[in-house]
Amino acid sequence: MSTLYRKIDFIDHQCIAFAAERERNLPTMPLTRLYIGVDRQDYMINWSDADDRRNIIFRAVGSADNTTGYVLGLHLNFDPLMDPDLIEMDAIASGDYEVKPAYRRYARLWLRRDYLDAIKRKPEPKGLEPIQSP
Known part of the structure; x- marks a missing residue:
């Protein structure tokens, strides 16, 4: 695993260096x-905890120059600092359940x-009868 993560870190460093080299010239370019x-893309992933089976949807918005194809950014709505248990406790303490969902913290x-x-x-599926054993 350490070899894999070292390679990922190397690729990450190279990508950042590549983008920085090109973007450094942006202020002087005759644009x-x-x-x-x-464009927006939704990424639906399966739950990672058997006790919490909510599917997770990541949304990303990307923008690119139509002429050159240069991608200006791809922004994902992921926040690694979110802790579901802490948020639940704070939601209860702040009275989030007492107001309409749109007005919650x-x-x-x-x-x-x-x-x-x-x-x-959730409605039960229609037309599915339990299988009877012979």
Whole structure:
């Protein structure tokens, strides 16, 4: 594993150096009008904890120059500092469950009670009969 992570760190360093070299020239480049294309992608990943089966959706917005294809950025809505247990405790303490979801402090997050309520509301699949043993 240490070899793999050392290689990943090397590639990361090379990518940053490559981008820095090119972007260093941006202030002096004779740029006329730029045509920027923007796109959004959603990445749905499976849950990582058997006790918490919420699917996780990462959204990323990317922008690129249409003429050269140079990617200006790809911004992912991932925050590695989020701790679901701490957020849940703070949401309860701050009264997040007492207000409508749009007005909550953690409106952008799916709180545990919201998830449990969604499971209860999920309709049963129709047309699926239990298999009878012979």
